[in-house]
Amino acid sequence: xxxxxxxxxxxxxxxxxxxxxxxxxxxxxxxxxxxxxxxxxxxxxxxxxxxxxxxxxxxxxxxxxxxxxxxxxxxxxxxxxxxxxxxxxxxxxxxxxxxxxxxxxxxxxxxxxxxxxxxxxxxxxxxxxxxxxxxxxxxxxxxxxxxxxxxxxxxxxxxxxxxxxxxxxxxxxxxxxxxxxxxxxxxxxxxxxxxxxxxxxxxxxxxxxxxxxxxxxxxxxxxxxxxxxxxxxxxxxxxxxxxxxxxxxxxxxxxxxxxxxxxxxxxxxxxxxxxxxxxxxxxxxxxxxxxxxxxxxxxxxxxxxxxxxxxxxxxxxxxxxxxxxxxxxxxxxxxxxxxxxxxxxxxxxxxxxxxxxxxxxxxxxxxxxxxxxxxxxxxxxxxxx
Amino acid sequence: xxxxxxxxxxxxxxxxxxxxxxxxxxxxxxxxxxxxxxxxxxxxxxxxxxxxxxxxxxxxxxxxxxxxxxxxxxxxxxxxxxxxxxxxxxxxxxxxxxxxxxxxxxxxxxxxxxxxxxxxxxxxxxxxxxxxxxxxxxxxxxxxxxxxxxxxxxxxxxxxxxxxxxxxxxxxxxxxxxxxxxxxxxxxxxxxxxxxxxxxxxxxxxxxxxxxxxxxxxxxxxxxxxxxxxxxxxxxxxxxxxxxxxxxxxxxxxxxxxxxxxxxxxxxxxxxxxxxxxxxxxxx
Numbered sequence: 001x002x003x004x005x006x007x008x009x010x011x012x013x014x015x016x017x018x019x020x021x022x023x024x025x026x027x028x029x030x031x032x033x034x035x036x037x038x039x040x041x042x043x044x045x046x047x048x049x050x051x052x053x054x055x056x057x058x059x060x061x062x063x064x065x066x067x068x069x070x071x072x073x074x075x076x077x078x079x080x081x082x083x084x085x086x087x088x089x090x091x092x093x094x095x096x097x098x099x100x101x102x103x104x105x106x107x108x109x110x111x112x113x114x115x116x117x118x119x120x121x122x123x124x125x126x127x128x129x130x131x132x133x134x135x136x137x138x139x140x141x142x143x144x145x146x147x148x149x150x151x152x153x154x155x156x157x158x159x160x161x162x163x164x165x166x167x168x169x170x171x172x173x174x175x176x177x178x179x180x181x182x183x184x185x186x187x188x189x190x191x192x193x194x195x196x197x198x199x200x201x202x203x204x205x206x207x208x209x210x211x212x213x214x215x216x217x218x219x220x221x222x223x224x225x226x227x228x229x230x231x232x233x234x235x236x237x238x239x240x241x242x243x244x245x246x247x248x249x250x251x252x253x254x255x256x257x258x259x260x261x262x263x264x265x266x267x268x269x270x271x272x273x274x275x276x277x278x279x280x281x282x283x284x285x286x287x288x289x290x291x292x293x294x295x296x297x298x299x300x301x302x303x304x305x306x307x308x309x310x311x312x313x314x315x316x317x318x319x320x321x322x323x324x325x326x327x328x329x330x331x332x333x334x335x336x337x338x339x340x341x342x343x344x345x346x347x348x349x350x351x352x353x354x355x356x357x358x359x360x361x362x363x364x365x366x367x368x369x370x371x372x373x374x375x376x377x378x379x380x381x382x383x384x385x
Numbered sequence: 386x387x388x389x390x391x392x393x394x395x396x397x398x399x400x401x402x403x404x405x406x407x408x409x410x411x412x413x414x415x416x417x418x419x420x421x422x423x424x425x426x427x428x429x430x431x432x433x434x435x436x437x438x439x440x441x442x443x444x445x446x447x448x449x450x451x452x453x454x455x456x457x458x459x460x461x462x463x464x465x466x467x468x469x470x471x472x473x474x475x476x477x478x479x480x481x482x483x484x485x486x487x488x489x490x491x492x493x494x495x496x497x498x499x500x501x502x503x504x505x506x507x508x509x510x511x512x513x514x515x516x517x518x519x520x521x522x523x524x525x526x527x528x529x530x531x532x533x534x535x536x537x538x539x540x541x542x543x544x545x546x547x548x549x550x551x552x553x554x555x556x557x558x559x560x561x562x563x564x565x566x567x568x569x570x571x572x573x574x575x576x577x578x579x580x581x582x583x584x585x586x587x588x589x590x591x592x593x594x595x596x597x598x599x600x601x602x603x604x605x606x607x608x609x610x611x612x613x614x615x616x617x618x619x620x621x622x623x624x625x626x627x628x629x630x631x632x633x634x635x636x637x638x639x640x641x642x643x644x645x646x647x648x649x650x651x652x653x654x655x656x657x658x659x660x661x662x663x664x665x666x667x668x669x
Binding site: 074075076095096097098101102103105109110111112113122123126127170171174 | 562564565567568569570571572573574575578582583586587589
């Protein structure tokens with residue numbers, strides 16, 4: 001299963017859209033990296049090739065091993081087994097201070113006794129750069145993150161967003177071959193977060209620096225990354241572009257981890273070449289899926305349906321299948337859309353999104369209304385694991 | 386209320402000593418003249434500066450001050466050299482072992498200071514622990530003279546005041562964010578460079594506090610030079626004792642104490658101002 005996932009072809013239409021060149025694909029090679037702590041396996045034989053200029057996100061709940069993997073890349077942890085090769089050079093055994101890799105730390109780890117300028121210059125001075133080119137580089141970096149005005153301030157005199165810019169400038173100053181971001185938005189409030197996400201991506205893409213980030217926030221991963229690896233228990237559960245991960249989850253785990261989903265457990269009823277039906281005890285009629293699946297009749301599967309892929313109506317839809325009747329139990333009103341929690345006649349509860357395209361549209365449905373839900377033949381995903 | 390205690394325990398004794406320093410020795414009870422007396426119902430204050438002039442005129446006092454300062458500075462430096470690695474390693478221990486190590490640092494001070502210094506007499510004397518052991522090993526034929534030398538004074542002061550260096554340093558170092566060292570390493574600093582550029586500057590406040598706590602009492606130290614030092618070890622604490630108890634010249638003794646206070650208070654005030662400035666920077 002794992003090998004099948006890692007070899008998932010990268011579609012040409014990934015964000016960035018640049019054509020792949022030979023050798024570019026394996027800019028950063030993580031080859032069966034394993035990390036154990038006193039017998040506990042934090043990273044379990046993980047392999048991935050990361051392209052030059054890519055922003056790659058490791059996404060997972062806390063304790064899934066994503067931070068440990070990042071720390072292996074930075075050099076703070078030594079892998080128990082496996083190799084890490086960056087731009088053709090094996091860096092596995094190099095200490096952090098010899099790696100051409102820089103990290104933006106979670107909550108930034110800026111040096112409190114140094115000014116903004118001195119923080120950014122720290123790495124350059126460490127390389128023995130002369131005073132003048134060093135100052136020029138610092139100015140360039142300050143300009144890049146729009147912090148020139150704050151050059152002489154100390155970190156504690158800056159707001160969270162400003163500190164983040166300094167941290168970014170510091171980690172980019174040495175033009176690293178690989179940039180690591182550890183929960184880059186973790187210390188920012190929600191509004192600033194969405195603004196900084198795009199800004200960070202712009203800066204990283206302008207410089208063309210390859211980037212591996214760690215986050216537990218799926219929105220952050222989806223907004224910023226070209227590719228996401230969903231991690232669980234030290235392994236990659238799925239790797240793909242944000243839309244692939246969302247629209248084509250490969251397991252119940254990723255389907256439930258990314259976004260919200262309604263899962264209908266059932267068995268394959270009819271297994272034809274161009275369609276299948278799935279019999280679910282929780283639905284009155286079998287689900288009709290308008291494509292074939294690799295499986296067999298009687299196989300246990302789950303049908304995953306995102307809440308926004310469903311329609312809600314007061315009258316019974318005309319289609320012969322893919323519909324169910326229930327009553328509205330709960331309503332979550334978000335302004336732009338509402339989420340209806342509907343108790344189906346056979347007792348299961350499903351979530352259904354409704355975009356409030358017209359003003360006051362949400363008033364059309366209220367608690368305890370009997371409603372119909374329905375969905376298209378191609379809108380759900382059949383999960384076999 | 387706290388001001389009352391301050392007044393009672395610090396200001397009043399200080400003012401009395403200050404008053405005596407301006408009086409003149411007399412064979413009386415108490416053994417000095419009054420500074421304030423009444424003439425025809427009017428209070429008259431007579432301040433005599435001659436005690437201070439006397440101190441300036443006699444090289445014994447100046448030498449004693451200089452020698453005290455030198456001994457204090459050198460022992461403070463030795464304490465720092467010994468105490469910093471101790472504090473650093475304690476701050477890096479697991480919390481459980483850390484507490485044991487701290488306890489071991491503090492534990493000796495639960496016994497009497499005098500007894501501990503006296504124990505050093507037993508260790509350093511000609512037929513003491515060290516000499517007997519060295520002779521047993523055959524490394525020396527006759528005992529080394531260690532007791533009643535300046536070295537013994539240094540050993541005593543460093544031994545006695547080491548906890549005062551270790552504790553403030555530890556309090557500072559234990560609060561350091563380990564990720565700062567990782568950040569330094571990430572940016573290309575080898576471990577020793579990271580120490581010099583990050584840990585050391587960030588522990589400045591701890592170093593200053595520790596040095597103050599060691600240097601200030603060390604300047605006025607009396608017991609250690611008296612018990613471990615030789616006749617040539619000149620320290621202001623001893624001079625003070627001699628003036629007071631041997632010469633029974635309370636006013637000169639008080640003047641010696643006042644000058645010592647003045648010598649100490651100037652660096653403290655400089656330190657305090659520097660600290661206040663730093664705090665100000667942090668708040669704005």
